[in-house]
Amino acid sequence: MEKIIREALSGHVAETGGLIIGLRHVQERCQFVPSDTVRIAAELFNISQAEVRGVISFYADFRDKKPGQNHIRLCVAEACQSVGARAIEEDLLNRFAVRMGETDASDFVTIEPVYCLGLCSCAPAAEVNGELIARVDAQRIVDEVGS
Structure with a gap:
C-alpha cells in the first residue's frame, strides 16, 4: 500500500x-x-x-474508509431538496438499512450527501458509481445498483 x-x-x-x-x-x-x-x-x-x-x-470528497461496492452520492442542497431529495434520501436509507454517510453491513452500498452536483436545473440529482443522474428518484438509484 x-x-x-x-x-x-x-x-x-x-x-x-x-x-x-x-x-x-x-x-x-x-x-x-x-x-x-x-x-x-x-x-x-x-x-x-x-x-x-x-x-x-x-474537502468532503476525500474518504478515510473504502466505500461499499456501490457508491451513491445524493444531492441534498436546496434546489434538490425543493423537489424531493429528502424523500429520496429517506427511501434509500430505509431500503438499504444504512445511515447517511455510512456503508451498509454487507458492504454493498455507501450513501453520502453532497451539496451540489451541478444539475440544479434538472434536480433532484445523484451520482451512482461515478455516473451523474438528473431528475432521479429512489427506484432509479436502486435499479442502477442492481438491488
Whole structure:
C-alpha cells in the first residue's frame, strides 16, 4: 500500500495544488485515503501531518474508509431538496438499512450527501458509481445498483 501511495503522490510534489491532486490520485487507486497517506504526504511535500490532515478533512470528497461496492452520492442542497431529495434520501436509507454517510453491513452500498452536483436545473440529482443522474428518484438509484 505504501508503494501505491508514494507513486500517487510523488509526481505532484513540485506542482501548484500538487497535494490535492496527489490525494485524489491516492483515492482513485485505493478507493479511499489510507491513514498512512498523511505521514507519507507530509514527508514528500515537506509539510506537517496536521497540514495534510487539514486538507483531507476540508474537502468532503476525500474518504478515510473504502466505500461499499456501490457508491451513491445524493444531492441534498436546496434546489434538490425543493423537489424531493429528502424523500429520496429517506427511501434509500430505509431500503438499504444504512445511515447517511455510512456503508451498509454487507458492504454493498455507501450513501453520502453532497451539496451540489451541478444539475440544479434538472434536480433532484445523484451520482451512482461515478455516473451523474438528473431528475432521479429512489427506484432509479436502486435499479442502477442492481438491488
